[in-house]
Amino acid sequence: MSDHALEWLNRLFAGTIEYEPHASPEGTDGVKFRLYIDPESDEPHIARHGVTDVEVRDVLTRPLEDRPGRDGARVALGQSAAGRYLRVIYVPDPEPDSVFVITAYELGPKAKRTLRRRRKRKP
Numbered sequence: 001m002s003d004h005a006l007e008w009l010n011r012l013f014a015g016t017i018e019y020e021p022h023a024s025p026e027g028t029d030g031v032k033f034r035l036y037i038d039p040e041s042d043e044p045h046i047a048r049h050g051v052t053d054v055e056v057r058d059v060l061t062r063p064l065e066d067r068p069g070r071d072g073a074r075v076a077l078g079q080s081a082a083g084r085y086l087r088v089i090y091v092p093d094p095e096p097d098s099v100f101v102i103t104a105y106e107l108g109p110k111a112k113r114t115l116r117r118r119r120k121r122k123p
Helices: 003-013 053-061 109-121
Strands: 016-019 032-038 065-068 074-079 085-092 098-106
Touching: 032 053, 053 074, 053 085, 053 098, 085 109
Parallel strands: 032 098
Antiparallel strands: 016 032, 065 074, 074 085, 085 098
């Protein structure tokens, strides 16, 4: 990860909320994560995109895809229990067994089609 990215993440970590792991209804282990808090609204940044912490947990617990992003970030694509397809951008958290969620938002129609097409091709 670049020095610039590390500096940026350190500033982000200054305003966060922490969510503890939990067992999902299906019995799979939950995931421990923290959310970036927007300093302007004092709310989690994901709220600006109409995404809830529960939906983020759904995607991080059972992603359809999880691939590398930019500057050490990861991109998880998945479907929430409510049926929405989301993209969650996160980085490994300095705290063990935890991730820091930078943002999350609903996939647009073209991105959903592309995801479904990739999923159909997988053996």
